Amino acid sequence: MPKDSGIGASPKRREDVRFLSGTGNYTDDINRPGQAYVHFLRSDVAHGRLNNVDTSAAAAMPGVVRIFTGADFEGVGGLPCGWQVTDRFGEPMQEPAHPVLAQGKVRHVGDPIAAVVAETPEQARDAAEAIEVDIEDLPAVVNMKAALADDATKVHDDLNSNLCYDWGFIEENRDAVDAAIKGAAHVTTLELVNQRMVANPMEPRVAVGEFDRGTGDYTLFTTSQNPHVIRLLMGAFVLGIPEHKLRVVAPDVGGGFGTKIFHYAEEAFCTFAAKAVNRPVKWTSSRSEAFMSDAHGRDHVTRIELALDKDNNFVAIRTNTLANMGAYLSTFAPSVPSYLHGTLMAGNYKTPNIYVNVRAVFTNTVPVDAYRGAGRPEATFQLERVIDKAARELNVDPIALRRQNFVTEFPYATPVAVEYDTGDYTATMDKLEEIADVAGFAERRKKSEQAGKLRGLGVNCYIEACGLAPSNLAGQLGARAGLYESATVRVNATGGLVVMTGSHSHGQGHETAFPQVVAEMIGLDESMVEVVHGDTATSPMGMGTYGSRSLAVGGSAIVRATEKIINKAKKIAAHLLEAAEADIELKDGAFSVAGTDKSVAWGDVTLAAYVPHNYPLDDIEPGLEETAFYDPANFTYPAGAYACEVEVDPETGKVTIERFSAADDFGNIVNPMIVSGQVHGGIGQGIGQALLEQCVYDDDGQLLSASYMDYAMPRADDVPFYSVDHSCGTPCTHNPLGVKGCGEAGAIGSPPAVVNAVIDALQSGGKAVDHIDMPMSPARVWAAMNA
């Protein structure tokens, strides 16, 4: 019987009322008295030396308040990188400076050269067009292989080369892996590209900086997934503002997908300029600017080898990847192709020998950083594609080959440094075969063939490490941050609760799901619990939302804080009931003395906490407010099995997705409707990557896919109705809710299923095609069929 409230129920998302009725409060809705507007003059060349920036004519234009160039930021810190990777020789990565406005050189199309602050956005833009920039064009470094050539032009003159790092994981395993591959009965090799993506949240980035001359306090309103992180990075590393003088507010945020994790130049600029011109300064990104200034995602080129013994057991995996960093190191960029990627290379399989090599490369392109899944989709894609290819080469069923190699005993320590706590990969595969009706595929294929279409079935598994992360482990791996989460639970005198969380919702439904947890613990109606987030002035220091961590880490902090509340409330109740604390029970929002009919209501206890006339003041303080910080003991490891069925039109190469099924293990589920929605959205993005989206630069570093005329976003009619199931949950063993993360699973698990399905379809039509790079556009599929 489904519950109608609390954990496991699916109340509708309370925040949707304001989002859907036009009463949300997004950063662009915020306008401060006396506000001026900034327009950034951005480089239209990929690589060039800035000989001169002449702002004199522009400064005389109507409405101009002040024009800033890189010279104004000499002595100001650059944008920091939050993760240091150590290379396989024990040396730190190469880490270039990243000035707020370009100094000396421009390094990608979109690199900001100057910033005009004016009375109106139009005046700022007019004046920006009047700035005279003398740029000496330099050869653009675009292709990663070419970037690593000895004679390659350097993106950063002061670095040794364009190599950020050459990372081996685990370096000590390298020789054993080489030997295992040499001695294997069969080795399948695949070269593939995980193409560059643009995140494209519906809400573009916005920043409003404000300075209070009276108090010396700064405020930044910004479109961020983690306002505390922005406060720390910008305050400590860029502008030198102590945290107690800087408030960062991220109000309603319209999608992030990773690209709103990072600290961006525009945020630092608006905060800096607000003091310099003594007025609030606002920037709203256009969609065109978003394409050339939001951190991009993916962009890996990989060669993977899978070695099997004579019985088709996996014996070794070796990968060599080139990962594009773009022109500068975005906030968490170095971690994505290294630790967020290499640690997942075991997938759902017990492969004893694994070695991952990644060379991260600087190019004259927009910086690349985490995008939904971040490293884990890249790992999953390689592994699940090479397994499918191996099955074909060995003429075995791809599902059977996977089942044969599943990890079946937990906990399981992989050869790539993580330990899976729980899982049941056989159960999710069983469930997948059921909901995808794998048994009925042959019949459906026959029908498609009768209609002149090729039909294919693609299956894959995935595992992800999410719920980032144990801070001590992250620190060992190079993180320059902790990865705990925080919560303050404030109980008001009349019994209502406010949960102030360091997590930040940018579409995930926290305002609905978190109250379900708290209401269940106390036995109250969810409407008595309100969630407050996104403001460093109200929430305790938290690390924000990314890496599918909010419920597993942030939710756990809320549980801990609520436990403290309950413990204190029991003390108060014991006093009011003149009973021993150990005898007090909390049920359905009332405290009672075990074995008696004596009880006191929740509201009476909370009122006593704030009107402490009859109160144990000798033992406890008045008030009812508790804070907890939760640092997880391990990642959580959601896993699942996905199936995609496609039809391919052999005349045009057009791929149509006919069915898509997902069986996920997310552990315990708080709100099944929200979880399904997260999976739907993730699969939609995965299908977008598999079939449609690609960010393309030409050889000169010009962005060819710079608008929706050429960057193909998935539309509703590009995706099918999904069949999703999350009934195979194996609860996480180390967080109090037993939950895993669900935000990225769909995007991680779906691209290989789509590609596997298309290859299966083409093979069924007698085409000897064993790989097509994403996006599998009609032109690419047709070309592969007619190669």
Added chain:
Amino acid sequence: MYAFEFDRPATVAEAVAALAAEDAQALAGGQTLIPTLKQRLASPSRLVSLSGIADMKGVSTKDGVLTIGGGTSHARVAAEAEAYPALAAMAGRIGDPAVRNRGTIGGSLANNDPAADYPAAALASGATIVTDRREIAADDYFQGLFTTALEEGELITAVRFPVPQAANYQKFEQPASRFALTGVFVAQTADGVRVAVTGASEDGVFRWKDAEAALSEDFSEGAVKDLTIAPDSMIADLHGSKQYRAHLVKTMTVRAVRAAS
């Protein structure tokens, strides 16, 4: 966008007069022009909106000729051009509902985007472009990418389509913009078959004469299924090679003939 003056005349004559101003620009549905202005890629001194000219709107049929006012929206053509179902169907698949409710036939033909749908329909149908000062046969009207026979300040007031015996338009969409990656309009008339191709050529909309000759002999899939078209002058871009577009020209032609016959 940059600042401009704005006129909304009520008659063709007033519009033509307003367009005589230096750097004046006619504004039809604005589905290309407005984004261009927002990108600051154009800076007209004066925009002359055609949306207030009642005489330029409407769909009518007389003596086997369908006449569409130059200011008629795609949505209206889709709904009202029953006399020419292939044309109505084509109009109903332009862009999305917002585009179809704002965009006009005159605007589309005047812009002559190499991937637009209407140029293929007009050229295949042997339409006549009626302007404020003359009539232009479709064969003389289209002169390459974004280039037409229109003079400075000349307005398309109506387009006349002789209704063919059979016709069909097949569009293969570019995945991002959903403009035609290649679109083929086939029209069979008493005088023979005309095949017009949009989206594919570096020279804009064109007639595929080999297919026309073959289909005029024998209006069947078999007549065109073994034809090929040279890829040399086809467009190559992110979304398809020259060879792919050449292949699509044939494939869409076959499909259009199949659907029309």
